[in-house]
Amino acid sequence: MHLTRAVDVAKEKRMPKVTVLLATYNGAEFVGEQIESILKQTYTNWQLLIRDDGSSDETALIVARYQALFPDCIAVLDNYGRRLGSALNFNCLLQHAKQEDYLMFCDQDDFWIPNKIEFTLRQMLALEKKHGQSYPLLVHTGFRYVDASLRTIYSKKNFSALKLADLKLSHLLAQNPVYGCTTMINRALSKLVDAVPAVAESHDYWIAMVASAFGKISYLSEKTVLYRQHGNNISGSFKDSTFLSRFKRIVIEKKMLQDLTRKIFMAKEFSYTYTDRLDNQQKLLIDNFIELAKTKSLLLFYRNAKSGVRKQTLGQTSLLYISMLLFKNPKAI
Numbered sequence: 001m002h003l004t005r006a007v008d009v010a011k012e013k014r015m016p017k018v019t020v021l022l023a024t025y026n027g028a029e030f031v032g033e034q035i036e037s038i039l040k041q042t043y044t045n046w047q048l049l050i051r052d053d054g055s056s057d058e059t060a061l062i063v064a065r066y067q068a069l070f071p072d073c074i075a076v077l078d079n080y081g082r083r084l085g086s087a088l089n090f091n092c093l094l095q096h097a098k099q100e101d102y103l104m105f106c107d108q109d110d111f112w113i114p115n116k117i118e119f120t121l122r123q124m125l126a127l128e129k130k131h132g133q134s135y136p137l138l139v140h141t142g143f144r145y146v147d148a149s150l151r152t153i154y155s156k157k158n159f160s161a162l163k164l165a166d167l168k169l170s171h172l173l174a175q176n177p178v179y180g181c182t183t184m185i186n187r188a189l190s191k192l193v194d195a196v197p198a199v200a201e202s203h204d205y206w207i208a209m210v211a212s213a214f215g216k217i218s219y220l221s222e223k224t225v226l227y228r229q230h231g232n233n234i235s236g237s238f239k240d241s242t243f244l245s246r247f248k249r250i251v252i253e254k255k256m257l258q259d260l261t262r263k264i265f266m267a268k269e270f271s272y273t274y275t276d277r278l279d280n281q282q283k284l285l286i287d288n289f290i291e292l293a294k295t296k297s298l299l300l301f302y303r304n305a306k307s308g309v310r311k312q313t314l315g316q317t318s319l320l321y322i323s324m325l326l327f328k329n330p331k332a333i
Contacts, residue, residue: 015045016125018117018184019100021093023086025053027108028062030148030228034108035066035074043117048106049097051077053089059108090180090203091196101187105180105204109228111150116141116224120184123220128186136189136215138208141182143225150226167217169282170308172209173267173289174320177312178217180204181225189215199269201262209270213282260323264293285309293327 020038024031038048050067052060067074077096084092090105097103102124104117123139131137145153164171167178183204185193193210200206211217271278271286278286285307292300301321310317 015043016101016121018043018046018102018104018121019097020046020048020104020106020117021090021097022048022050022106022108023053023089023093024050024055024059024063024108025086025089026055026057026059028055028057028059030109031059032062032066034106034110034112035063037112037114038106039070040114041112041117042115043121046073046117048074049077049093050074051079051089051093053085054079054081054083087196087200087203087206088198094190094193094203095195098190099187100190102184103187103190104184107181110143110181111146111226111228113224113226119220119222119224120182123218124184124186127216127218131216133186134188136192136211137186138178138189138211138215138217139184139220140178140217141220141225142223143179143182143227144223146226146228148228150228153229164312167208167212167219168308169209169212170285171310171312172205172212173263173286174309175311175316176201176205176208178204178208179225179227180207181227183207185211194273197269197273199262199265201259201266206266206270209266210274213270213274214277256319256323257326260293260320260327264290293324296325 022034027034035048038046050063052063063076067076077093094103102121104120106112120139120141124137127137127139128135147153164177171177180203185207189207189211192214193207196203196206208217267286267289271283275283288300288303288307289309291297292304301324305321311320
């Protein structure tokens, strides 16, 4: 072993290990570039765990080539021929890595800036120093919208991933502003998450709900991810954030009603899963959110608003409550 590498290994033993979870599916166009961006991180004590969800393109072959080149830091889970979907694909990775100290979630089509792990871990360690390692913690960061060629998409307004100073469970019932590709969680939180259910809107949404209910969410405004917009993204896009476009989704396309239905079922599952951990105020908060869609009660509108059930802006919040009024399938809840 070269002296330089011996020094690096000795240094890494004193550095916490960060495990990066990468879920892939038909991502051959960009996944190699994403892995390269992880390999170039300034923080070196990391391991990359990948599970492919049965891709029909060359994604699995690309992943296998990188694993063969870097067997000490890249591992691939066997999918046993099972196609799970995005949320459960990430859940499978999460269950495999549950005993690791720090976990980060990685999308196949993004690009990490070189000091992403370093910046995020620094914030996490500061929080653990304040709250203790046994306290469930989530750190998420800002990101920059880019096109397929990683060119910045500019907007007339200054985009910020988070507009609320302190995310609480009441906010998470309405909206998830925590993007999984920017997230790090500690072991205390990963153990508490247990398993992401099939009813969850996404893995990051469920994990953020757990963190908001039983721990703390911390936002780092540093933009650590180049978030590609290329038409096939599973999560949100740059173009759907205006009031008019959201109104169109509610009234014409009815997508907001579909989103609301998923949120309600997820809230029910969350209440059931953590019924022994939630306090009475949290249980009432969730119950009032679910019952509002059923009854359209003015009293419940008031109680939800007073409890802080809101999205990040007044316009988004208004459209949420419009969706509640338009919800027409209470028997499905």
